[in-house]
Amino acid sequence: MIIKKLSFLNVRKISLFSEQFLPQTNIIIGLNGSGKTSILESLVFLITGKSFRKKHTQSIIKKTQEELQIKGIFQNEEDLTIKLIYDGKKKQIFKNNQILKRTTELIKDNAIIYISPEETDIIEEYKKEKQQYFDKIIFRINPQHIYNIKEYNKLLLYRNSLLENNMSTKPWEEPLSLAGLKIWKTRNSFFDFFCKMFNETQKKLDLQLKYRIEYKNQEYQSKEEYIKKLQSKTKTNKTEVGPHKDIISLYLNNETIKEHASQGEKKLFKYVLKFTEAEIVKTKTRKNPIILLDDFFAKLDNENIMKIFSYFHRKFQVIITTTNTNDQTLQNIQKNNTDIKIFNNDKTINSN
Numbered sequence: 001m002i003i004k005k006l007s008f009l010n011v012r013k014i015s016l017f018s019e020q021f022l023p024q025t026n027i028i029i030g031l032n033g034s035g036k037t038s039i040l041e042s043l044v045f046l047i048t049g050k051s052f053r054k055k056h057t058q059s060i061i062k063k064t065q066e067e068l069q070i071k072g073i074f075q076n077e078e079d080l081t082i083k084l085i086y087d088g089k090k091k092q093i094f095k096n097n098q099i100l101k102r103t104t105e106l107i108k109d110n111a112i113i114y115i116s117p118e119e120t121d122i123i124e125e126y127k128k129e130k131q132q133y134f135d136k137i138i139f140r141i142n143p144q145h146i147y148n149i150k151e152y153n154k155l156l157l158y159r160n161s162l163l164e165n166n167m168s169t170k171p172w173e174e175p176l177s178l179a180g181l182k183i184w185k186t187r188n189s190f191f192d193f194f195c196k197m198f199n200e201t202q203k204k205l206d207l208q209l210k211y212r213i214e215y216k217n218q219e220y221q222s223k224e225e226y227i228k229k230l231q232s233k234t235k236t237n238k239t240e241v242g243p244h245k246d247i248i249s250l251y252l253n254n255e256t257i258k259e260h261a262s263q264g265e266k267k268l269f270k271y272v273l274k275f276t277e278a279e280i281v282k283t284k285t286r287k288n289p290i291i292l293l294d295d296f297f298a299k300l301d302n303e304n305i306m307k308i309f310s311y312f313h314r315k316f317q318v319i320i321t322t323t324n325t326n327d328q329t330l331q332n333i334q335k336n337n338t339d340i341k342i343f344n345n346d347k348t349i350n351s352n
Ligand SMILES: Nc1ncnc2c1ncn2[C@@H]1O[C@H](COP(=O)(O)OP(=O)(O)OP(=O)(O)O)[C@@H](O)[C@H]1O
Pocket: 011, 012, 013, 014, 030, 031, 032, 033, 034, 035, 036, 037, 038, 039, 059, 060, 061, 062, 063, 295, 323
């Protein structure tokens, strides 16, 4: 998927924006607070119906305004126009001028990958959020996994509330173990595949760093063994076994990234992670995702910037934001490459 043109009204401080994009690399330059992240945010909001900022979704609408409108012209197999109107409560989405009844219809085309300092940081997150992060990637290639996770969580909740009230949990144990085994099966084969792709992406990027992702679970061979473990006495009155206890660890040269990596090394890890996701989306869905790199140059040295740039340029459509206006690296990129569009956000946006 390629975004050809993006226009919007009333997103954060921006009243009016309209810009065309190249199918290769697009660089948005602008001062702090000029609205660069907001441009990427509006594109993500249009495609996914969600903001990547941690704050409330309603705050995406410009203060003093009632609603926002975002319109994108995309090139998929053929041209596709998506328009979204949001008033803080309800979203109306139009696909080629026809209103969509359910936003899930849009998710099918959801081929976008973004990296922003504004989103929740996977490295700093805990067990559950890490699981959710990777489950969301699985959803993209295996929609059935959403239903399995929902089913499992529902059964787990029932069982835990029975445990809390000292009631018999027996009727829930077989369905819970079956649901758990399904998730383990999916996650096992996903992580095998993901880690392989992750290593390949790392090689392609040629970063001279060795990142590693490790997935551990307590998987039992059979339903019977699982049920036996469920029934064994626990210290707490919560369910202590199952996929909700899966552990995903992130390493750099065999040390945990969270405790040991520098800021640049953490950022590079997230890039490898997201590019792996892009490669997977590309392989599995045969759709090229649009990649958004918010504040690309920050914290990275020139060598790594050039390596990352050479990796993605002309391979994916990329939209980069940066505050650097006369940086040497930017000039080098421009001098040695074609198919790059650079525009200055301070001049193009209208924030009145
Ligand atoms: N709902 C809103 N209405 C009006 N202005 C808003 C709203 N939400 C945020 N802002 C303002 O919009 C600006 C946010 O812009 P944005 O985060 O896109 O800037 P940026 O160009 O990415 O900056 P930086 O280089 O610092 O990352 C801030 O000045 C913020 O105060």
